[in-house]
Amino acid sequence: MDLLCGEDSSDVFSDESTAYLSSEEADSWPEESIASCIEDERHFVPGLDYLSRFHSQSLDASAREDSVSWILKVQAYYKFQPLTAYLAVNYMDRFLYARRLPETSGWPMQLLAVACLSLAAKMEEVLVPCLFDFQAEGVKYIFEAKTIQRMELLVLSVLDWRLRSVTPFSFLSFFAYKIDPLGTFLRFFLSHATKIILSNIKEASFLEYRPSSIAAAAILCVANELPSLSSAANPHESPETWCDGLSKEKIVRCYRLMKAMAIENNRRNSPKVIAKLRVSVRAVSTLMWPSEEPCSFSSSSSSSSLSSPCKRRKLSDYSWVGDDNSSSE
Missing domain, CATH: 1.10.472.10 (Cyclin-like)
Structure with missing residues (x-):
């Protein structure tokens, strides 16, 4: 069951090893192929009621x-x-x-x-x-x-x-060339759009959107970071002209959600300002013996709880894993 391939792995883990289209490939790939991917993507996503199951807490x-x-x-x-x-x-x-x-x-x-x-x-x-x-x-x-x-x-x-x-990565290069036909900022588009997609993958709200909408919204978010291309990246106008099958409404909503999540993430990751504790030198000196050092605290209970290793249990051979007769409800 384990696979170990013998191909040359010199570039396997480099930033260059991506599944994106080159400039020549993007130019030669007809829009019918992208439209076909948009049509097929519905076969590779959960059903429409999947998100509602999280809302109902089932x-x-x-x-x-x-x-x-x-x-x-x-x-x-x-x-x-x-x-x-x-x-x-x-x-x-x-x-x-x-x-x-x-x-x-x-x-x-x-x-x-x-x-x-x-x-x-x-x-x-x-x-x-x-x-x-x-x-x-x-x-x-x-x-x-x-x-x-x-x-x-x-x-x-x-x-x-x-x-x-079919994933958002299937569309990134094609959509990037729609905004930047010369491919001047292609690497910037691909790397930043990839980061946006992965940073939002945990959020269940994005399950509402198909891969093509996620890819288009991510490309629009990146384009708005580039002043020279921001005018060509209006989510209310350009996306639906890129290829048949794209939904402007879905792309706009996904774009707004990405922007909102970016603001929220920036708020969470912003450095916290810790108020400085002002200590009176005179007060401290009167409470210490000469051999003692200030601000040296210990707690046996807290140290023992922090030092205890996380215990992991070993599990194997559960009947439900291979039971074809188990309930699918």
């Missing part, structure tokens, strides 16, 4: 967010391509839409995330870690390889073996 949005965060951590740890992380999340969402886990959180969700990331890596990466090594970056449970393999087969069965999904 699915746990926080459990999904934790799983996506873990996938992104492992992607960064192994320097996988952004597409690998996106595919893993795509597989996970499509599985959760089609089949309910025994628990909405806990070890079944973690096992699903491990299996989806393993499958995505086998699809896109040249060098793939062994199944045991995928379980890094703060996992709570450790699964045997045979358990992960059985989960992989279940995911493949539920997804009908359709792993070559």
Whole structure:
């Protein structure tokens, strides 16, 4: 089940190894092909009511967010391509839409995330870690390889073996050339749009939008960062002319959501101003012996709790993983 390819891996983990179109490829790729991708993308996303399940709390949005965060951590740890992380999340969402886990959180969700990331890596990466090594970056449970393999087969069965999904990365270069025909800022477009897409992948609200709308909105967000191109990146005018099948309404709404999430992220990541504690030197000196040092505190209870290692449980051979007769409700 583990794949280890022997191709030259010198450029595998570099920033240059992307699935984007070159200038020549973008020019030669007819718009009919992009329109065909837009038509086919509906087969590689969860159903329209998937987002409503999170709103009704029949699915746990926080459990999904934790799983996506873990996938992104492992992607960064192994320097996988952004597409690998996106595919893993795509597989996970499509599985959760089609089949309910025994628990909405806990070890079944973690096992699903491990299996989806393993499958995505086998699809896109040249060098793939062994199944045991995928379980890094703060996992709570450790699964045997045979358990992960059985989960992989279940995911493949539920997804009908359709792993070559249409993703936002399928459209980025084409849309970037629509705003920047000469490709002057192509690298800037691709790198920044990729960051925008991955930074928002945890947010369940983006499940409402198809890959083409997400790609177009991300390209528009990047274009508005470039003064020389901002006039050509009006989300209310240009996107629907790029290709048949694009929805201006969906792109505008997705664009506004990305802008709102960017503001929120900047607010969260802004440095906190900590008020300085003013201490009277005279007061401190009268309360200390000469041999004591100021501001030296200890707590046996807090130190013991912080130093205790996180315990991880080993799980294997659960009947539901390979049980074809389990409920799909």
